[in-house]
Amino acid sequence: MGKVTRHQGALLSAGVLLGTGLGGFVDGILxxxxxxxxxxxxxxxxxxxxxSMKINMFWDGLFHAFTWVMTVLGVxxxxxAGQRPEVPWSTRTFVGALAIGWGAFNVVEGLIDHQFLGVHHVHPGEGQLAWDVAFLVFGALLxxxxxxxxxxxxxxxxxxxxAPPGRS
Structure with missing residues (x-):
């Protein structure tokens, strides 16, 4: 049996999109x-x-629609990926891709919405910069x-x- 080429990319793409959607859902729901x-x-x-509450609710709905679309695309x-025999089914790769997606979501959303546009902050009021920075650091750590x-x-x-390693 010849050597089969491994392709992590399909699993990575799925995991990053799912991580983006799931991270957005954690943000929106929590x-x-x-x-x-x-x-x-x-x-x-x-x-x-x-x-103003209705306008905010509408924009929260658009935010949730975005996270839902990312999740559906990830699924x-x-x-x-699950139908392709050359894609290795690796838990570490998949969980790593989920973490990258969630972390990238936090970093991008935190920089754009919290810092550049200032449309909202993680926890407004006293110490809001600390909460915003913690959100970014958490994303970078992910x-x-x-x-x-x-x-x-x-x-x-x-x-x-x-064939598993050592068998042919």
Missing amino acids: LHQLLQWHSMLSSRLPPTDLV ALLWR VGAGRALVRAGREDSVPRGA
């Missing part, structure tokens, strides 16, 4: 809805009356841990349909 620390536009349009890519897991996962498993 920080926007359960803790009610902020809404998408709460720094620009404080939700102090029904109209579709994961499904396709990306770093994810990259380490992906690197470690390069050696994890033989592509499905190939």
Whole structure:
């Protein structure tokens, strides 16, 4: 049996998109809805009356629609990757890609929404900069841990349909 080429890319793409969507859902569900620390536009349009609350809710809905689309695309890519025999099914690679996606979401969303546009902050009020920086640091740590897991996962498993190491 000839050597089968391994392709991590399909699993990585799926995991990064799923991580982006899932990280966005954690942000939206935990920080926007359960803790009610902020809404998408709460720094620009404080939700102090029904109209401003409805506008913030609409933008939160667009945010959740984005995270849902990322999750659906990630599931579709994961499904396709699972049908390809040359894609190694590696837990470390997949979990690493999820962490990269979630971390990248935090870094991009934190820089754009919290710092550049200032449309909202993680926890507005006293110490809001510390919360915003912690959000960015958490995202960067997720990306770093994810990259380490992906690197470690390069050696994890033989592509499905190939002979295990030492057998031919």
